[in-house]
Amino acid sequence: MSNAATFDTRTDTAIPVESPLAYSYRRSGAPQAGGPSRLQLRERAMLGHLILRGGAIVLDEAVRDVLGISLPGQPQALVQDASGERSIQWLSPDEWLVIVPGGEEFPLETKLREHLGSAHFAISDVSGGQTLVEISGEAARELLMKTVIYDVHPSHFPVGKGVTTVFGKATTIIRRPSEDRWELVIRRSFADYCYRWLLDAAAEYGVNVQQ
DSSP states (O other), X not given: OOOOOOOOOSOOSSOOXXXXXXXXXXXXXXXXOSSXXXXXXXXXXXXXXEEEEEOHHHXXXXXXXXXXXXXXXXXXXXXXXXXXXXXXXXXXXXXXEEEEOTTOHHXXXXXXXXXXXXXXXXXXXXXXXXXXXXXXXXXXXXXXXXXXXXXXXXXXXXXXXXXEEEETTEEEEEEEEETTEEEEEEEGGGHHHHHHHHHHHHGGGOEEEEO
């Protein structure tokens, strides 16, 4: 068992908790298309985000035993469980992003630390510093073509891929978990900027924002 000091970052008090986009909804609203919509945006707020670092072989055994998913071995790969609620993305040769339903991150971290013992590894809970925005609809790829510098053509960006790239004047992680759905993992400090950028870029398609 690791001797690192850990704690659950989720409060169990009456203190209200807001998503990174809560301010944006108050400031910019959540537009609904008056007619046909070719684009939908939805924030999946308050998910659990963990960064894993260490040797792939040691981490893969622990992750498979605890989470039931193997670490993606290929660069820029994204894998999910059968439900699609839990995912692991390759970020660098010794770094992976794990996203799980909110509330699961601390128990998961605890179990991984118990399993890994004295191995050389690092686990960081970054749940409070990021949010995930889903983009779907027939115009989703067109929106991304106006927004990120990375090539999102299907021949270059197939399902099961994820990259870190430039978004406007910020950075974000862009992922493609399914044929008709894309995801942006956005830092909290960039959330309002990215949201307002998306609304402006999506206006021509008739965007619906789901809260």
